[in-house]
Amino acid sequence: MRQKMDKKTDLSWLTIILHWGIALLVLVLFFLGIWMVDLNYYDPWYYDGPWWHKGFGVVLFGLLIWQGCWQFYRVKVVPLLAPGSWQARLSALMHFLLLFMTYLIILTGYFMVTGLGQGVIVFDWFSLPALMLLGDNVMQLFGDFHCYGAYFLMGLVSLHILAALKHHFFDKDSVLIRMLGKRGS
């Protein structure tokens, strides 16, 4: 059964769906975030914007955990970049930074809400409890990190996209198309 998941050069559909689902949620969260903080109190989205933002943020966290577990379980595909080459190292560093920043932004978001003592409501479905109350200075620090960290993450995402396009158009390898689901590439 394991052999059917990720074999040779093909990525399994679960790997692909998790990748694009996470990518989409990160982008939605970023643009929703910068839009919602400028809404005024009388806007109908004043409460609904953060309601969706927090719900999607927790769903993203769940997908990241799922992806992390899947990385261990799935059969590894043949690497397209020569192991140990500068490109393979840079790619590993980029993946680490993307994940690291995304986790930190989610965590600071969680503490920005729960640091005031309230839980994080996830689509009126369940609520994550507050773990600790935080002082004003720490809340300010987390708020700043959440905001500037999100812009930094967008910079990383842009570089990640540029690297994928370079592989496709200049190196003409299958790094991008196998993540798009092409079989036998």
Ligand code: HEM
């Ligand atoms: C990768 C995931 C996330 C991204 C990219 C993201 C991005 C953003 C951005 C860009 C802003 C606007 C910041 C500003 O301009 O001041 C924002 C605000 C906010 N985010 Fe997130 N966010 C994420 C996850 C979360 C999560 C998981 C939560 C809570 C559980 C959360 C809670 C909030 C709150 C409460 C605000 C409003 C802050 C304010 O009113 O100043 N975010 N987010």
